[in-house]
Structure formats: structure tokens, C-alpha cells
Amino acid sequence: MAHSARRDSPELPDLSLLKRLARDQLIYLLEQLPGKKDLFIESDLMSPLDRIANVSTLKQHEVDKLYKVEHKPIVSISDQICFLIRPRIQTVKWICDVVNADKAAAKFRRYKIIFTPQKFYACEAVLEEQGVFGDVTTDEWAFYLLPLDEDIISLELPEFFRDNFLAGDQRWVRTAASALHLLHSLFGPFSKVYGIGRCSKMTYESWREQVEQGEQKARHAEIGNVFLIDRDVDFVTPLCSQVVYEGLVDDIFRIKCGCVEFGPEVTSSDKSLKVMLNSQDKVFNEIRNEHFSNVFGFLSQKARNLQTAYDKRRGMDIQQMKTFVSEELKGLKQEHRLLSLHISASESIMKRKTKQDFQELLKTEHCLLEGFEIRECISFIEEHINRQVSMIESLRLLCLLSVTENGLLPKDFKSLKAQYLQSYGADHLLTFSNLRQLGLLVEQQPGETLTVMESKVGKLVNDRAAGKLTDAFSSLAKKSHFRALSRKLNLVPKSDEEYDLRVPRDMAYIFSGAYVPLSCKIIEQVLERDGWTGLEEVTRLINGHEFAVTGADPKSKSEAQRIVLVMFLGGCTFSEISALRFLGKEKGYKFIVVTTAITNSSRLLEALLDNNI
Structure with missing residues (x-):
């Protein structure tokens, strides 16, 4: 449809190998506890595990019953219990309670804890403190990477973002480095490694250590270049509303582990339906990277083509009909089912977005990105907060305003913060503290010269006019890094010419032609220049x-x-993946995106909420 790939695009390596390796290692670990056993799985591991080894595979290896870890006394009557968990102290303490309760009841069992993707010393220390270290055996399931599609791999570690960027806890850096090492050992050696961000630098150094310690084998490389990038290099992109189909589906229905659950409003029945969203779904594969305004046109064309294919059976003789039924009919029925699902999903998205006055919201975002009509944008955000449209959406707009303007004026900051806390509760004070710490929602610090100028202006004119002039002086005094980056890298295309979303001319199409994602632009520039030469000003602004x-x-x-191979540390959005696919088609590259987790504005901000005092 919209953009045709260059014919010389290289073939992607087979990532299903990662699944096979993870499955074989898990089976090996389960077999180390011979005989029937019950398996307790942490809830956020259930979806990834389902992609690796389904229930029947586990049953074949003597797993009797499966339970979800619920942090309460267990009902299992098995003599052997296996726990498959993330290395979290809270979960380890619960396991200690289970073991100690069994001891008190004089119940003898064998316990095995499998930590994934690795075990931390702190977890073993808890086992020791609680006096159960000798009663359990511990192991590691090095399940670092889950392929979600032929060009997307996830570490499925959503906590990486908060732990690393907010809490400054670097324990997951080695995990990311080990994941990179696994890719290097399977598909390397890598010719060039680029990166930007503090976490990327540490991950690279940790990976180099692992490479030097391991044995080097001469292999034919399948991946040539690697790019590591921290999420905090570009906060603007994940804060923008997504308008490509896959991004919208994620924003509205939440794609989890490559799978989405469509509710009754989409399935037109009283049941929900789980659907795998990847390149195997032929309909989805053709619309996933499309701007939403093009999707209905494509789906109606697809429906007409399908009808034509069905109509072929008219006038067939018996032999032709037999061939049609055995070779084509099943595929057509499958395509028909998927087509009606995506049409219903698109209608549902349209209904929700028209209800939310989506166009007005996008207009405000575009003004913020361009730096126009900021006062009108602030009025829109105030109305959004006061009408209590959505707690997360209001916060997203506040953060987008702050990041694009390099902080809010003190009087705006105080006013907007007070209105937000009145609307959504004073328990969000800690959330504001977290956002300030990350630089997502900050108050501008006026310079000394500015204050002198303001006082002179204040004496000359009345307060209201002074307020307007103060705004003007403040914006002059403190140039925003985003504005400077935007000019330097041409992130906001000139709005005087019409942008045809059906035939995109650059990566800005993923945001309706209003903004080229900073993260993807940096990757494009570095690959073009074969390094950071000529981008010194950009790197200085990004720090x-x-x-x-x-x-x-x-x-x-x-x-x-x-x-x-592009590795996002701290999460990556579907919009960025669509932009990189577009860039690959334009320049003859193929991108494989590795991310600590798929993110969007809601997930990003939910990770920073602290309103459960």
C-alpha cells in the first residue's frame, strides 16, 4: 500500500532459535526435579511462558498442576513444588513463609526455585535470613529474550524503566548485557556498536567483559551493526499520542506479549477473544505500520478482493472445485475472520477517539511540538484536568508541555500542579516528585538578569501586561533543549506544505507529519555518518x-x-518500531528492535505513579 520496500533488502535472521533455546533450558531445569511436581508461576511470567512452552509441554515433563503466585498460603498437596519467579525479594519472602509453614506442620516436601532471567544475591540472602537456605534448591533460567515477531524481541522487563532511571538501581544492566551477549553468540560477531546514554554505556561495557571472558568462535555474522539507546534520551516520542494502527491498538486494547484481547464490542459476541498480532496475520501485517486514516480504505479494498476470490468458485467444474476447497478455501476463511476482526477493532477505536475529541487533543500536541500557541495549549490542559477526563492523559499532557518547553514557568507550574492535585487527589505529590527527578515535569529556574528585567517591567506596566511580557522574557532566557534539538535535526517538518499520509516522505508520518521521533532520527543520522562526527552539538544537548x-x-x-539491531533500554513504542521499519525500507536496511519492554505513554507514566500512600 503506502510504501514499497527496496528490492535489495537483506533477509532477517531466524529469531525462533531463541525460543527453542529457552524451552530446552526450562525442560532441563524441570527434569532436575524428577517425578510429579506442582509449578507455581509468577503472574507476569505467565504470558511469556505461554509463548515458550504451553501447558501440554509442561505436562509432558511431569508438571502436575499449575498455580499462580498469589502471596497467600498454598493449597498444593504435591510432595514436590517448583517456583518459577522473577528475582523479587517480596516473592522470595513468601516462599520462605510457605516452607516454614510446612516445617511447622511437619510436612516434608522438596522445593526448587527457578529464578528468571537470573538470581540476585539479595534473594539468596533472604533465604538465609529466614532459615530455609538448606531446604530449597535454586537455579537460573536464562530466559533473556522473547521474540514477539520476526523483527521484535522483548526482555519483558517493564520494571527496568523505573528501577534504572528513577531508583538508580543498576541490577538489570547485567541482564541487558547478557541478552546482548546471547545475540552476539548466535548472530554475531558485530562489526560496529553505537550507543547513547549512561545505561547504554554501562550495558556495552558489561557485554564487552562477557565477550572477553567467553570463548571466541569464528562464525558467519548475521547481524552487522548494533545501536544502544536509553529511553531518557527521548521522552517526547513516548509521550505523543500514537496514530499508526498497531500503536493505537496498544494504546486502547493493550497488547501484552504480542497478544491482544478484544472485548465483546469488537468480537460482536458476549465473549472476549485473544488474538496474536504478528506478521503471520496477513491482514494485520499490511496495516500495522499505516497511519490510521488509511486503514479503513485498505480494509474495504481487502474485503472487495476477498469477495472476488470467493466469487471465482462460480462456474467451476468438479475438479476445479475440489482444488479450490483443498487449497484456497481454508486460507480465505481465515483471512475473512481476521478482516472482520480488524474492521470491528478499527470501528471501536474510531468510536472511542471521537468521544474523546481526539482531533483537538492532536492539535494541542502538534502545537506543543512546534512551540506555537502555548497559552492556548495550557488552557486546553487546564480544562482537561478540571473536567477530570483522565488522570494519566492529563499527566501526559503536562509532561509533554514541560519537556518541549524545557520546564514550566513557576506561576504555570504552581497553578497546574495545584489544579491537578485538586482534581485527582493530593496523594499524587509523590508522583510529581518522581516526574521532577526524571526531568519530565519541572519548573524553570529563572536567571538573575531575568528577575531584574521583570522588576523593571513590573514598575512600568500593570500586572496583567507584565505577566505576558514575563512569559516572553522567560522563553527567551531559557532555550529549550528540545527546541534546539528540533531545529538541529529538523524534527518538526515545515507545516506550510501539505503532508500526504498515503505516500509518506519521512518518518514524521507516524505522527501525522508533525514530528520525526528523536530516537529514530538519531539512529538514522549515526548510520548515515558512520558515527557521531558532526553530531557533537546534538550529543551535548542530550548530555x-x-x-x-x-x-x-x-x-x-x-x-x-x-x-x-537497535536496543532500547527502558522501553520502546510501536510508533518507533513503525518509523524504523519505514527507515529500513527507504535506506535498504532491516532493523531488529530489542527492547526491555514495549511501552507507551500510559505504561511509562503508570511506572512513575506513587499515589498508593
């Missing part, structure tokens, strides 16, 4: 920790050189 390292055989002209 970068940038690096570019040449590894094995950089002059090689193999297909692998055009396969770029």
Missing part, C-alpha cells in the same frame, strides 16, 4: 555518553552490514 566502537571486520560488504 550523551555517546560511543562508537568498531569490532570485527567493519569493511565487510556482507548482507549482515545492512541488518541493524
Whole structure:
């Protein structure tokens, strides 16, 4: 439909190998506890586990019953219990309670704890403190990477963002490095590694240590270039409303582990339906990267093509009918089912978005990105807060205003904060503290010269006029980093010419032609320049920790050189993935996106909420 790929695009490596490795290792660990056993699984591991080993696979390896970890006394009567958990102290303490309760009841069982993706010393220390270290055996399931599609791999670690960027807890850095090491050992050696951000630098250094300690095997590389990028390099992109189909489906229905649950309003029945969203779904694969305004046109065309294919059976003789039924009919029925699902999903999205006055919201976002009509934008945000439209949406708009303007004027900050707390509760004070710490919602610190100028202006004119002039002086006094980056990298295309969303000319199409995602623009520029040369001003504004390292055989002209692995530390949005796919098609690259988790504005902000005092 919208953009045709270059014919010389390289082939992607087979990522299903990662699934097979994870499955084999899990089976090996389960078999180390021979005989029938009950398996307790932490709730956020259930979906990833289902993608690796389903219930029948577990039953084949003597798993009798499956339970969800619920932090309460257990009902299992089995002599052997296996716990499959994340390395969290709270869960380990619960396991200690289970073991100690069994001891008190003189019940003898064998216990095995499998930590994934790795075990931390703190967890073993808890086992020791609680006096159960000798009663349990512990192991690691090195399940670092879950392929969600042929070009998306997730570590499924949503807590990485809060732990690393807010709490400053770097325990997951080694996990990210081990994931990179696994990819290097399967698909490397990598020719060039680029990166930007403090966490990226640490991940790279930890990975290099692992490479130097391990044995080096000469292999034919399948991935040539690697790019590591921290989420805090670009907060603007995840704060923008998504308008590509896959991004909208994620915003509204929440895609979890590559799977979405469509409710009765989509399925037109009283049941919900889980649907796997990947390139195997032919209908979804063709619309996932499309701007939503193009989706209905494509789906109606698809429906007409399908009808034509069905109509072919008229006038067939018996032999042709037999061939049609055995070869084509099943595929057509499957396509028909998927088509009606995506049409219903699109209608549901339309209904919700028209109810929320989506166009007005997008207009406000575009003004914030361009730096126009800021006063009108603030009025819109105030109305949004006072009408209590949505707690997260209001917070998102506040953060987008702050990040694009490099902080709010003190009087705006105080006023908006007071209105937010009145609307949504004073228990959000801690949330504001978290947002300030990350630089997502901050107050501008006026310079000394500005204050002198303001006092002079105040004496000359009345208060209201002074307020307007103060705004003007403040915006002059403190230039926003986003504005400077936007000009330097041309992130906001000129709005005087019409942007045809059916034939996108650059990555800005993912935001209706209003903004090129900063993260993707940096990747494009670095690949184009073969390093950071000429981008010194950009890295200074980002406060970068940038690096570019040449590894094995950089002059090689193999297909692998055009396969770029991009690792987002702290999460990545579907919009960014769509933008990179577009860039790959334009420039003849293929991108594989590795992310600590798929994120969007809601997940990002929910991770920073602290309103449960």
C-alpha cells in the first residue's frame, strides 16, 4: 500500500532459535526435579511462558498442576513444588513463609526455585535470613529474550524503566548485557556498536567483559551493526499520542506479549477473544505500520478482493472445485475472520477517539511540538484536568508541555500542579516528585538578569501586561533543549506544505507529519555518518555518553552490514518500531528492535505513579 520496500533488502535472521533455546533450558531445569511436581508461576511470567512452552509441554515433563503466585498460603498437596519467579525479594519472602509453614506442620516436601532471567544475591540472602537456605534448591533460567515477531524481541522487563532511571538501581544492566551477549553468540560477531546514554554505556561495557571472558568462535555474522539507546534520551516520542494502527491498538486494547484481547464490542459476541498480532496475520501485517486514516480504505479494498476470490468458485467444474476447497478455501476463511476482526477493532477505536475529541487533543500536541500557541495549549490542559477526563492523559499532557518547553514557568507550574492535585487527589505529590527527578515535569529556574528585567517591567506596566511580557522574557532566557534539538535535526517538518499520509516522505508520518521521533532520527543520522562526527552539538544537548566502537571486520560488504539491531533500554513504542521499519525500507536496511519492554505513554507514566500512600 503506502510504501514499497527496496528490492535489495537483506533477509532477517531466524529469531525462533531463541525460543527453542529457552524451552530446552526450562525442560532441563524441570527434569532436575524428577517425578510429579506442582509449578507455581509468577503472574507476569505467565504470558511469556505461554509463548515458550504451553501447558501440554509442561505436562509432558511431569508438571502436575499449575498455580499462580498469589502471596497467600498454598493449597498444593504435591510432595514436590517448583517456583518459577522473577528475582523479587517480596516473592522470595513468601516462599520462605510457605516452607516454614510446612516445617511447622511437619510436612516434608522438596522445593526448587527457578529464578528468571537470573538470581540476585539479595534473594539468596533472604533465604538465609529466614532459615530455609538448606531446604530449597535454586537455579537460573536464562530466559533473556522473547521474540514477539520476526523483527521484535522483548526482555519483558517493564520494571527496568523505573528501577534504572528513577531508583538508580543498576541490577538489570547485567541482564541487558547478557541478552546482548546471547545475540552476539548466535548472530554475531558485530562489526560496529553505537550507543547513547549512561545505561547504554554501562550495558556495552558489561557485554564487552562477557565477550572477553567467553570463548571466541569464528562464525558467519548475521547481524552487522548494533545501536544502544536509553529511553531518557527521548521522552517526547513516548509521550505523543500514537496514530499508526498497531500503536493505537496498544494504546486502547493493550497488547501484552504480542497478544491482544478484544472485548465483546469488537468480537460482536458476549465473549472476549485473544488474538496474536504478528506478521503471520496477513491482514494485520499490511496495516500495522499505516497511519490510521488509511486503514479503513485498505480494509474495504481487502474485503472487495476477498469477495472476488470467493466469487471465482462460480462456474467451476468438479475438479476445479475440489482444488479450490483443498487449497484456497481454508486460507480465505481465515483471512475473512481476521478482516472482520480488524474492521470491528478499527470501528471501536474510531468510536472511542471521537468521544474523546481526539482531533483537538492532536492539535494541542502538534502545537506543543512546534512551540506555537502555548497559552492556548495550557488552557486546553487546564480544562482537561478540571473536567477530570483522565488522570494519566492529563499527566501526559503536562509532561509533554514541560519537556518541549524545557520546564514550566513557576506561576504555570504552581497553578497546574495545584489544579491537578485538586482534581485527582493530593496523594499524587509523590508522583510529581518522581516526574521532577526524571526531568519530565519541572519548573524553570529563572536567571538573575531575568528577575531584574521583570522588576523593571513590573514598575512600568500593570500586572496583567507584565505577566505576558514575563512569559516572553522567560522563553527567551531559557532555550529549550528540545527546541534546539528540533531545529538541529529538523524534527518538526515545515507545516506550510501539505503532508500526504498515503505516500509518506519521512518518518514524521507516524505522527501525522508533525514530528520525526528523536530516537529514530538519531539512529538514522549515526548510520548515515558512520558515527557521531558532526553530531557533537546534538550529543551535548542530550548530555550523551555517546560511543562508537568498531569490532570485527567493519569493511565487510556482507548482507549482515545492512541488518541493524537497535536496543532500547527502558522501553520502546510501536510508533518507533513503525518509523524504523519505514527507515529500513527507504535506506535498504532491516532493523531488529530489542527492547526491555514495549511501552507507551500510559505504561511509562503508570511506572512513575506513587499515589498508593
